[in-house]
Structures are given as C-alpha cells and as structure tokens.
Amino acid sequence: MKICHVITRMIVGGAQENTLFTIKGHLENGHETVLVTGPTEGPEGRLLQHQKLPNLKVEVLENLQREIHWTSEFSTIKELERIFRRESFDVVHTHSSKAGILGRIAAKRCNIPVIVHTVHGQSFHQYQSNFKNRIFIMAERFAAKRCHRIFAVADAMIDQCVEAGIAPRTKYQTVYSGMDLEPYLNSPRDEELAKELNISDDTFVVGKIARLFELKGHKYLIKAAAAVIEEIPNIKFLLIGDGILRQELSDQIEAAGLKDYFIFTGLVDPSEIPRYVGLMDVLVHLSLREGLARTLVQAMAAKVPVVSYKIDGAPEVVIDGETGYLCAPESDLAVSAALVKLYKDPETRKEMGIIGQDFVRIKWDWHTMVTQLEAAYEELLENSQRQN
Structure with a gap:
C-alpha cells in the first residue's frame, strides 16, 4: 500500500509519537509512506529531530498551522490536493483537528480510495467557549462525512463524538495508542x-x-x-x-x-x-x-x-x-x-x-497498533475496489 499521514505539527507529544510509530511499522512492513506536516515551532521540541526514520519522505506545508487563518486554510487544501494527486495514495490517514479537517476535505476531492482519521483528543471540550465548541463540532461533522473510518485512542473518545452527533458509532473503531514499552x-x-x-x-x-x-x-x-x-x-x-x-x-x-x-x-x-x-x-x-x-x-x-x-x-x-x-x-x-x-x-x-x-505490556505495544490499523486499511481498500 502507498500511505500518507497528515498531522498539524510534529512536536514531542502523544499524537505525534503515535503517528511516528505507525509510520515506522508501515516502513518495516514494506509500505511506501509519506508524512505531511506543518512547521514545528515552540518549547515542546521537534520529534523528528529525536526519532528519525531514514526512509521516510516528509513534506512540510508552511500554511498548515494550528491557529485558524481562513486564507491559509484554502491554500493548505490546495497544497494537499497537489500532493495527493501527484502521489496517488491508497490511504490518507489524518491526525489532529486542523490537519484532520483539511486533510479529509482534500483527500475526498482527490478520490483517495481509503480516507481515515484518528481522534487523539477532542477539539471540543468544556474548558472552551460554547461558540468555539459549536464551530469545531460542525467542522468535525463535515469532515466525518468525507472519510471511511474514524479511529480513536480510547472508547471514551468515541462516546463523546457520538454524543456530539459527529458520526454514527458504526463509523468508529478503538485502536489504543501504541508505544515502545x-x-x-x-x-x-x-x-x-x-x-x-x-x-x-x-x-x-x-x-x-x-x-x-x-x-x-x-x-x-x-x-x-x-x-x-x-x-x-x-x-x-x-x-x-x-x-x-x-x-x-x-x-x-x-x-x-x-x-x-x-x-x-x-x-x-x-x-x-x-x-x-x-x-x-x-x-x-x-x-x-x-x-x-x-x-x-x-x-x-x-x-x-x-x-x-x-x-x-x-x-x-x-x-x-x-x-x-x-x-x-x-x-x-x-x-x-x-x-x-x-x-x-x-x-x-x-x-x-x-x-x-x-x-x-501487550495491549499498548506499538506493533499491536500497527497490525490493527493496517488490517483496517486493507479491509477498507478491498471494499473500495469492490465498489469500483
């Protein structure tokens, strides 16, 4: 399979480590893999400096930023579409809220056979304003209609998404975040x-x-x-x-x-x-x-x-x-x-x-995570090929 992972930034953090271990597994299993990310700035540190994968191709999009800038978002979608059309991926897997929304929109417009997303943490929560929550929930609902499956790192994440009306429970699958234990x-x-x-x-x-x-x-x-x-x-x-x-x-x-x-x-x-x-x-x-x-x-x-x-x-x-x-x-x-x-x-x-x-020791091992994700990719890819 030819796989692309899209994430907003590769800081030293849980979602980023999850993504990097997933990519490591793909490369070891012989899958051509590309990482698309935004610039990594700030005190959290740059994960790719600490954990390098020699055969990984990385595309950095300067406009892919955590903060919302409407003009930049349209530019980012166009840049993602350019990469997706050029590379003809079998699978586009998005992570984090911003990259998840923009990445799924672009992948859908490019007719990528398998589009999936992982919820590492919610973009909506009780510690921000109701207005922001409404915006994020609407955006997540919109993006959910443009992918084939949504993974979550915990059952609780799925419960929250279903309760917010983002997508039906049948669209979700729990895959615990793997790590090197x-x-x-x-x-x-x-x-x-x-x-x-x-x-x-x-x-x-x-x-x-x-x-x-x-x-x-x-x-x-x-x-x-x-x-x-x-x-x-x-x-x-x-x-x-x-x-x-x-x-x-x-x-x-x-x-x-x-x-x-x-x-x-x-x-x-x-x-x-x-x-x-x-x-x-x-x-x-x-x-x-x-x-x-x-x-x-x-x-x-x-x-x-x-x-x-x-x-x-x-x-x-x-x-x-x-x-x-x-x-x-x-x-x-x-x-x-x-x-x-x-x-x-x-x-x-x-x-x-x-x-x-x-x-x-077994449930959260990164090999377990990669096996579950790749099995889901293959299932969804077979479904896509049958429909075509």
Whole structure:
C-alpha cells in the first residue's frame, strides 16, 4: 500500500509519537509512506529531530498551522490536493483537528480510495467557549462525512463524538495508542541520574510528565503538595517537560514555600524518559482533557503505580484500586490522599506495579497498533475496489 499521514505539527507529544510509530511499522512492513506536516515551532521540541526514520519522505506545508487563518486554510487544501494527486495514495490517514479537517476535505476531492482519521483528543471540550465548541463540532461533522473510518485512542473518545452527533458509532473503531514499552519494562533506578537531580535513596519521588501548559493540571499538583509534605517530609515532585507556564509555575511553587520539593527537568529527549520514570515511586496525571495519556501506560509498564484524574480514557488504563487510583477532576485533596496512602503502603505500591505492567505490556505495544490499523486499511481498500 502507498500511505500518507497528515498531522498539524510534529512536536514531542502523544499524537505525534503515535503517528511516528505507525509510520515506522508501515516502513518495516514494506509500505511506501509519506508524512505531511506543518512547521514545528515552540518549547515542546521537534520529534523528528529525536526519532528519525531514514526512509521516510516528509513534506512540510508552511500554511498548515494550528491557529485558524481562513486564507491559509484554502491554500493548505490546495497544497494537499497537489500532493495527493501527484502521489496517488491508497490511504490518507489524518491526525489532529486542523490537519484532520483539511486533510479529509482534500483527500475526498482527490478520490483517495481509503480516507481515515484518528481522534487523539477532542477539539471540543468544556474548558472552551460554547461558540468555539459549536464551530469545531460542525467542522468535525463535515469532515466525518468525507472519510471511511474514524479511529480513536480510547472508547471514551468515541462516546463523546457520538454524543456530539459527529458520526454514527458504526463509523468508529478503538485502536489504543501504541508505544515502545521495552525500555520501560526494564527501567532500573539510574543512580547517576538520581545524583544529578539530588534525589537520595530514601526520597519518595512523585513524577509528572507533561507540557507546562494550561489544562495539564500542574496547579492542582502544587496544591496537593502543600497538603502532603507534613506526612511525607522526604517527598520530591519531578516535573518532566517544558512550556509557556514554566516561570508562572515556578513562581507559584516559590510563593507556597515549596521550592525545595520540586524539580523542573525541562525538555527531556523521549528516549531518556524511561530513566526518569525509573526514579519514580508514583506517577501523577492531572490533565483535565486528554484522549488517553501515554504517560500512564509508560509508568505502568515500569511497575510504577499511578494517580490520575478520572477523565476521558484514563479509566480504560487505570484500574482504580488495582493499578493506581482515579480521582475526581480538579480535586487536589483526593490526589494528596492517594499519595499519602501509597506512601504508607509500599507493599500495595509493589503489587499495583506488577498488575499494571501485566495489563499494558501487550495491549499498548506499538506493533499491536500497527497490525490493527493496517488490517483496517486493507479491509477498507478491498471494499473500495469492490465498489469500483
């Protein structure tokens, strides 16, 4: 098959890693594959600099931007059409909201045999205005009519889309976001890194891996930290990631008198993340919206119990009370209570880690994801050929 993936930007992020692993699988399976993306700017880092695929052809469209600029959108559709007509793809697979809408419009206009899209996270949600939500829902409905199947990284994503009337449930298929779990399955404590971060053997390490952006929940972790330091005086909070809120969060931590309890790592190369996870006793995931957080799966693969807000796909990976704890969104008190409970019961932490690793090691492996996607492509391609 000749396959094209279209995504708005290739920053260091979950949707982008998902896309890159999918492409890696295509190339290994002998499929000619092209990646079309927009320019990658910002503090999140450029994924293609860290994880290069030597046989991958990449087309960068300068007008494919996350922000909405109506004149640029029409130019982008024309550029996509030019690429699609020139390459005659069997499959166009779009990712992210902007690229998903523009890519599906262009692919439909070019009569691409198989057009599919993956929902990694919703473009509509309760934390933005009703006006914006209406616009995004209308656009998603329009695009949904111009593709053959919509994949989602969690069942919860499908429920939300169906409830919003974007497409009937029969058009959706859950394909969990695959990743390379091998480095996490064997991630012993890295003493050199611990020394570098000033983490001693008796430190209780609570990690959070996320961009320092709105809705990622760092402010709730800071509130929870203030509530637990008396009961866990040897605690350290390890914040992995960078973003526009770095200084603001640092100021909040200092104002709360918690400076000695927090460590900012800045941007970390994805290949280095297992070393940091290996230092953690618990991982927290406090985002208010996320399809299905890869960090939850990665931590569980490393036998690290997790504490997560009960949002989107989190309940599909976190078994409450067995692999970690699910808390009500925005509740810092529930998070602090869960951390204290895990701190006081190392045997439960160990047991949760073992159960968690067994639960994720096959289901979220990237080879499993690629197999499911390519089977769907082939099924849809056969349907298209029969109709023609």
